[in-house]
Amino acid sequence: MSSLSLSLSRALPLPRTPRAAFGQVVLNEARLVRRQPVNMIGSIGLPVVLVIIFGELPSFHQALPAYGGLILFDAYVPIIMVLGLTMLTLLALPGPLVSYRELGILRRLSTTPVPPSWLLAAQVVVQLCIALAGLLIVNAVSVVAFGAPVPKSLGGLALSCLLAIGGLFALGLLIAALAPTASSVNAIGRLALIPLMFFAGLWLPRAIMPAVLQDISNYTPLGAAVEAIQDSVQTGFPPTAPLLVLAGYTLVFAYLARRFFRWE
Amino acid sequence: MATLESTAAEILVEAPATAGRRPAVEVANLRKTYGTLVAVDDVSFTVTEGEIFGILGPNGAGKTTAIECAIGLRRPDAGTIRLLGLDPHADQDQVHEIVGVQLQSGALPAKLRVGEILEEYRSFYRDPADVEELLDVLGLSAKRGDYYRSLSGGQRQRLSVALALIGQPRLAFLDEMTTGLDPQARRDTWELIEQIRDRGVTIVLVTHFMEEAERLCDRVALIDRGRVVALDTPARLAAQARGGKTVRFLPSGPFGDRLLTGLPEVRRVDHDGQHVVVTGTGELVNAVILALHAAGVTARDVQLDSSNLEDAFVKLTG
Numbered sequence: 001m002s003s004l005s006l007s008l009s010r011a012l013p014l015p016r017t018p019r020a021a022f023g024q025v026v027l028n029e030a031r032l033v034r035r036q037p038v039n040m041i042g043s044i045g046l047p048v049v050l051v052i053i054f055g056e057l058p059s060f061h062q063a064l065p066a067y068g069g070l071i072l073f074d075a076y077v078p079i080i081m082v083l084g085l086t087m088l089t090l091l092a093l094p095g096p097l098v099s100y101r102e103l104g105i106l107r108r109l110s111t112t113p114v115p116p117s118w119l120l121a122a123q124v125v126v127q128l129c130i131a132l133a134g135l136l137i138v139n140a141v142s143v144v145a146f147g148a149p150v151p152k153s154l155g156g157l158a159l160s161c162l163l164a165i166g167g168l169f170a171l172g173l174l175i176a177a178l179a180p181t182a183s184s185v186n187a188i189g190r191l192a193l194i195p196l197m198f199f200a201g202l203w204l205p206r207a208i209m210p211a212v213l214q215d216i217s218n219y220t221p222l223g224a225a226v227e228a229i230q231d232s233v234q235t236g237f238p239p240t241a242p243l244l245v246l247a248g249y250t251l252v253f254a255y256l257a258r259r260f261f262r263w264e
Numbered sequence: 265m266a267t268l269e270s271t272a273a274e275i276l277v278e279a280p281a282t283a284g285r286r287p288a289v290e291v292a293n294l295r296k297t298y299g300t301l302v303a304v305d306d307v308s309f310t311v312t313e314g315e316i317f318g319i320l321g322p323n324g325a326g327k328t329t330a331i332e333c334a335i336g337l338r339r340p341d342a343g344t345i346r347l348l349g350l351d352p353h354a355d356q357d358q359v360h361e362i363v364g365v366q367l368q369s370g371a372l373p374a375k376l377r378v379g380e381i382l383e384e385y386r387s388f389y390r391d392p393a394d395v396e397e398l399l400d401v402l403g404l405s406a407k408r409g410d411y412y413r414s415l416s417g418g419q420r421q422r423l424s425v426a427l428a429l430i431g432q433p434r435l436a437f438l439d440e441m442t443t444g445l446d447p448q449a450r451r452d453t454w455e456l457i458e459q460i461r462d463r464g465v466t467i468v469l470v471t472h473f474m475e476e477a478e479r480l481c482d483r484v485a486l487i488d489r490g491r492v493v494a495l496d497t498p499a500r501l502a503a504q505a506r507g508g509k510t511v512r513f514l515p516s517g518p519f520g521d522r523l524l525t526g527l528p529e530v531r532r533v534d535h536d537g538q539h540v541v542v543t544g545t546g547e548l549v550n551a552v553i554l555a556l557h558a559a560g561v562t563a564r565d566v567q568l569d570s571s572n573l574e575d576a577f578v579k580l581t582g
Binding site: 025027096105107110 | 380427
């Protein structure tokens with residue numbers, strides 16, 4: 001502080017565009033994710049490990065009559081894909097957003113030319129990249145290393161994944177809106193994870209669920225996601241019902257998140 | 265108390281110290297309530313361009329609420345606010361470009377580096393400051409590559425001030441900027457604020473440190489229970505609070521009190537053991553010494569006790 005030769009000069013006023021500013025925000029969010037990789041364990045690490053474990057188990061490679069002739073491993077790939085997405089959207093996405101509110105960063109931003117919603121958008125962009133990477137890696141490993149079928153309808157798979165991402169990201173933003181503190185995000189996320197994953201078929205694959213549970217599952221976000229992804233892989237373009245269910249959840253969760261989000 | 269309030273009202277009308285310059289902040293009849301709690305009640309003040317203006321008051325007096333309304337973070341229930349002629353809500357985009365704000369108790373992501381944070385915020389503005397120079401001025405150059413979490417309290421505070429200044433604002437609001445700093449860091453920050461003002465930046469300072477207000481502020485608004493109870497230069501507030509100055513001395517010989525009480529500058533004369541204590545206004549010391557000299561008395565051990573802003577604060581908010 002001794003050399004306080006103040007010439008906070010008007011030197012180098014670089015022209016700044018909104019795109020450059022958003023790029024800077026995304027860049028720093030990406031740095032933060034890279035420096036705290038623990039959240040990527042749930043969204044990429046765990047699914048890949050599960051695919052490898054299940055892929056190595058001989059019992060997972062038998063075609064089971066109870067599953068309509070489906071190979072158990074093939075039944076689990078969509079479930080694992082959805083599990084990774086869910087870990088990401090329940091924990092990794094809302095965590096930083098809530099802590100930014102707690103730390104007063106959203107408030108600070110609202111005194112600058114950049115609105116605080118940009119920080120949310122940047123976080124979504126970064127997490128979206130991670131989500132897509134996770135889905136790609138899980139699919140590639142299961143097809144290349146463990147003989148899972150190449151998806152019958154790639155377009156259907158892409159659409160199913162995008163709608164699943166839409167519904168789950170909106171749910172993540174809703175949790176960010178409702179959770180009062182960063183530590184409560186973990187509690188809410190873990191609590192929501194169990195019923196959501198149950199209906200996805202993590203413990204009891206949808207094919208062998210009793211009819212009642214299967215009906216309920218069809219209308220849950222993860223049940224619909226698994227159904228749409230599985231159909232895209234096994235039979236072709238998925239039926240409209242699960243896609244509509246996912247689109248519906250996306251709209252409802254997004255509306256509620258917007259309605260209840262607090263900036264401070 | 266009554267005289268102080270009327271003085272404040274006069275100053276509101278004329279803002280004498282800076283006549284001829286444009287107002288940077290105009291707040292008129294600001295009112296903000298939370299439920300039944302009246303946080304800010306009919307607050308008015310004007311800050312002229314180039315001033316360092318202090319907002320002083322005890323905790324919970326409504327200082328921060330008043331500032332949050334002024335910068336557009338909260339909508340007041342009543343009153344008008346203009347920042348450099350702009351409405352903080354209607355002209356939000358322009359206001360954000362030219363008004364820098366440092367809020368109380370704002371943190372930043374633990375695992376971002378100082379330089380990365382500054383580069384991000386720099387990209388928000390059309391005509392930003394140079395990061396290197398700003399770091400240098402704030403004594404943070406050596407910390408450029410350090411994570412936010414490794415910074416000391418004083419360094420975090422200075423980074424926060426840096427973020428308020430990175431857009432080269434014409435007006436800056438700084439809320440409790442030296443709270444939690446050690447005395448040396450506090451003095452460094454004061455020096456910095458004065459230099460920023462010298463560049464033509466108008467500064468509104470929220471503080472509860474009397475010494476800070478006394479050292480930095482051209483004028484001070486004293487807020488208590490949501491109201492402006494006084495508004496003047498720190499020196500005049502202090503003088504009014506004590507009702508004048510006090511001279512204390514040891515006379516070389518006896519003299520009649522009437523010798524001094526007859527002087528226009530003297531209000532009263534008291535005795536404290538061998539010492540004499542004279543209270544009054546104006547050129548009190550000269551008048552007393554001259555009168556004593558004329559009577560053949562010498563004053564020794566002369567102490568001038570002028571009251572300070574803290575006295576004014578205690579008296580007005582007590």
